[in-house]
Amino acid sequence: MTEFVSADTVKTLYWHVLDDGRVQCDACPRFCKLHEGQRGLCFVRQNLDRQIVMTSYGRSSGFAIDPIEKKPLNHFLPGTPVFSFGTAGCNLACKFCQNWDISKSREMDTLMSKASPEAIAQTALDQGCASVAYTYNDPVIFHEYAIDTAQACRSLGLKSVAVSAGYVTPAPRAEFYQWMDAANIDLKAFSERFYHQITGGHLQPVLDTLKYIKHETSVWLELTTLIIPGENDADAEIEEMTQWVVENLGPDVPMHFTAFHPDWKMLDKPPTPRHSLLKARQIAITNGIRYAYIGNVHDKLAESTYCHGCGKLLIGRDWYELSDWNLDAAGNCKFCGATCAGIFTEKPGTWGAKRRSVLMS
Numbered sequence: 001m002t003e004f005v006s007a008d009t010v011k012t013l014y015w016h017v018l019d020d021g022r023v024q025c026d027a028c029p030r031f032c033k034l035h036e037g038q039r040g041l042c043f044v045r046q047n048l049d050r051q052i053v054m055t056s057y058g059r060s061s062g063f064a065i066d067p068i069e070k071k072p073l074n075h076f077l078p079g080t081p082v083f084s085f086g087t088a089g090c091n092l093a094c095k096f097c098q099n100w101d102i103s104k105s106r107e108m109d110t111l112m113s114k115a116s117p118e119a120i121a122q123t124a125l126d127q128g129c130a131s132v133a134y135t136y137n138d139p140v141i142f143h144e145y146a147i148d149t150a151q152a153c154r155s156l157g158l159k160s161v162a163v164s165a166g167y168v169t170p171a172p173r174a175e176f177y178q179w180m181d182a183a184n185i186d187l188k189a190f191s192e193r194f195y196h197q198i199t200g201g202h203l204q205p206v207l208d209t210l211k212y213i214k215h216e217t218s219v220w221l222e223l224t225t226l227i228i229p230g231e232n233d234a235d236a237e238i239e240e241m242t243q244w245v246v247e248n249l250g251p252d253v254p255m256h257f258t259a260f261h262p263d264w265k266m267l268d269k270p271p272t273p274r275h276s277l278l279k280a281r282q283i284a285i286t287n288g289i290r291y292a293y294i295g296n297v298h299d300k301l302a303e304s305t306y307c308h309g310c311g312k313l314l315i316g317r318d319w320y321e322l323s324d325w326n327l328d329a330a331g332n333c334k335f336c337g338a339t340c341a342g343i344f345t346e347k348p349g350t351w352g353a354k355r356r357s358v359l360m361s
Contacts, residue, residue: 002144005048008059009053009055012051014143022034023047023052027143028042028091032045036048042089044087057142062085063083063115063360065356067320068080068131073222075222076222077344077349078322080349081128082131085113085133092138093201096265098264119360121152122152125156129158134161134162140176146162161181162183167209168205170208182220182343184221187206187224188232189203220342225257226258229269229270242287251290251308255289257292261296272296274297291305304316304317307326307336309338314333319353325347
């Protein structure tokens, strides 16, 4: 049971007191060591009375209904609407953050929307959503709120989707992913240099999270890498990354290579050329990734899903709109019978590309 300190502040489990009197937050590998009243880098976890509390419970930066493909998840209930929300703050410090107004906010005014976990689940159900996504900023930092919401969703038959950078320690990771049904993890690069200098984190904890999700849970997993010119777009790095994915996660984990645009503290880099995305996709396919996609640019061929057995088109996509559907009720190719990895229903959803903001009462 979540224990409240005040209306939007709750006690947490993952911390310990240090010999010097500070309290160390153990929710993520940053291990912030906090004096009384001090907040961690994420801003929403704080040392209050010699314990770590989470200060944004029940408060959100906004609620919306998105296409599931926008998370991006191409192999999890295609065509269905997902109820999406986040809070504020983040436990990484990515210089290129595309949601910096939310993830880097230290203003509680960002969190004007309020909703209980039960209200979120009921609203999602009433709006015809198949799932709820913990997104916009990383659910690692609003762990307690996300889990309570996922539990409320499960009681109503709704799925839960984590959109995360995977920067989390083993104990909260295990608690969190027992309530998730799908995850898109941001594998930001495949070098320690990039993680340390550009995100303020480390690569290995993310790789550990990927292996944990794939091999220790039943959570459907997809990966996203934002390709940044001159930072993580070298052929050798994409080669190493995709080989690691095949060897450690298997060929059926979809990979999304998405286009960067200048933002936050990385305004000196140009937008990602389409050919860089297509090259990364081809390297992934050559190395054995069965489902590789590009995103943030329009390319129907590279957004669509093809059979790994016969090569024919299985799911046609035009941005977030679905066209062709050549899977049978069991998720097999109608042409050759090969199984397409994923979580599918007998027929695709018809939500399309629309986005709808939701005001919670």
